[in-house]
Amino acid sequence: MNASATLATALPAGLKRLTMAAFPTPLEAAHRLGEALGLGLYVKREDCSGYGLGGNKLRKLDFIMADVLAKGHDAVITTAGAQSNFCRALAAASAKLGLACGLLLRGSGADAVQGNLLLDQVFGATVRFTDVTDPWDPRVKTELTALAEVLRAQGRNPAVVHLPGATASLAAAAWVTGAEELDAQWRAAGIDPAALYVAVGSGLTMAGLALGLKRAGRRCRVVGISVQQPRERIVPWIVETAAGAARLAGIETVLTAGDFDLDDSHRGPAYGVPSDASLEALAMAGRHEGLILDPVYTGKAMAGLIAHARAGAIARGETVAFLHSGGTPGLFVHSDLVARSMT
Ligand SMILES: Cc1ncc(COP(=O)(O)O)c(C=O)c1O
Numbered sequence: 001m002n003a004s005a006t007l008a009t010a011l012p013a014g015l016k017r018l019t020m021a022a023f024p025t026p027l028e029a030a031h032r033l034g035e036a037l038g039l040g041l042y043v044k045r046e047d048c049s050g051y052g053l054g055g056n057k058l059r060k061l062d063f064i065m066a067d068v069l070a071k072g073h074d075a076v077i078t079t080a081g082a083q084s085n086f087c088r089a090l091a092a093a094s095a096k097l098g099l100a101c102g103l104l105l106r107g108s109g110a111d112a113v114q115g116n117l118l119l120d121q122v123f124g125a126t127v128r129f130t131d132v133t134d135p136w137d138p139r140v141k142t143e144l145t146a147l148a149e150v151l152r153a154q155g156r157n158p159a160v161v162h163l164p165g166a167t168a169s170l171a172a173a174a175w176v177t178g179a180e181e182l183d184a185q186w187r188a189a190g191i192d193p194a195a196l197y198v199a200v201g202s203g204l205t206m207a208g209l210a211l212g213l214k215r216a217g218r219r220c221r222v223v224g225i226s227v228q229q230p231r232e233r234i235v236p237w238i239v240e241t242a243a244g245a246a247r248l249a250g251i252e253t254v255l256t257a258g259d260f261d262l263d264d265s266h267r268g269p270a271y272g273v274p275s276d277a278s279l280e281a282l283a284m285a286g287r288h289e290g291l292i293l294d295p296v297y298t299g300k301a302m303a304g305l306i307a308h309a310r311a312g313a314i315a316r317g318e319t320v321a322f323l324h325s326g327g328t329p330g331l332f333v334h335s336d337l338v339a340r341s342m343t
Helices: 030-037 058-069 084-098 114-121 138-153 167-187 202-217 232-250 276-289 297-310 328-331 335-341
Strands: 027-029 040-046 076-080 100-104 127-129 158-161 195-200 221-226 260-263 320-325
Touching: 027 195, 030 040, 030 260, 030 276, 030 297, 040 167, 040 276, 040 328, 058 084, 058 167, 058 320, 076 084, 076 138, 084 114, 084 328, 100 114, 100 138, 100 335, 114 127, 114 328, 127 138, 127 158, 127 328, 138 158, 158 276, 167 232, 167 320, 195 202, 195 297, 202 221, 202 260, 232 260, 276 297
Parallel strands: 040 320, 076 100, 076 158, 100 127, 195 221, 195 320, 221 260
Antiparallel strands: 027 040
């Protein structure tokens, strides 16, 4: 089944928004995987959100790029890891809008040009590498300034787009529209999921989703599976950015830490390193549904869902939703490991 519906309610408060991505993204029943887990399982296909191989960043970029254009910029710069999905999506959005894009990527430049890094080049971004691993180290600011100078020398007027910084509340507000879309699609499909599983990196997607579903009056428990940060770090940040998103969007609903669940026990060996459970989840999704997960985000989130189902934390026969947040290029970066795990 493939149920989709138009937005039930638009975000208030006059937030500017472009319409670059393909919304609403599909909601699909995953019958065979659901049956294997003893659940009624639905997948929100945000991996199908459109240009540049899609994913959860495109919903954020409809708002972020509207803001960048409104402020008169014709270039963007950001910094993240060499395999950042956000950087790849930003490069693709910039190409689509005719903006220049500068990326300061953590790494030596000696890594294989594969996955997101390969796509950054396909989309024409100017890529520089940094060996500074802490994004808050003052040297990062200096290197970003130097990159901005490169773009200025080309006659461009760059904006710094940094997700953990000032852009965070706007990105979380963007995901309130994801909650509105889900609410409408669940109504159209006649389902009322008990839980929605989502991969948590920066937590901004989770913040907007949990805020929006609470505002919609849904019983649905949003369950975040952290792939990087421990619970005690990420939970207060989710609450803080949800408050910022509510302010921006003119929403009175207040999201508290008690409104959602956060499980940080599926992070595996480290951020960006596939766990055995994520590789098993990849195989299960692929072999039951033809669904492609990635080992860094969605594989770990699905591993969390599978573990909860097996442990009985989700009642048998219950209806559950899973946000497929994209990340597909990451699969190819770990192709050797993934291939070995499939035998
Ligand atoms: C594929 C994918 N899924 C999920 C996430 C997590 O989203 P957020 O950073 O909003 O928590 C990310 C973040 O980079 C991502 O790339």
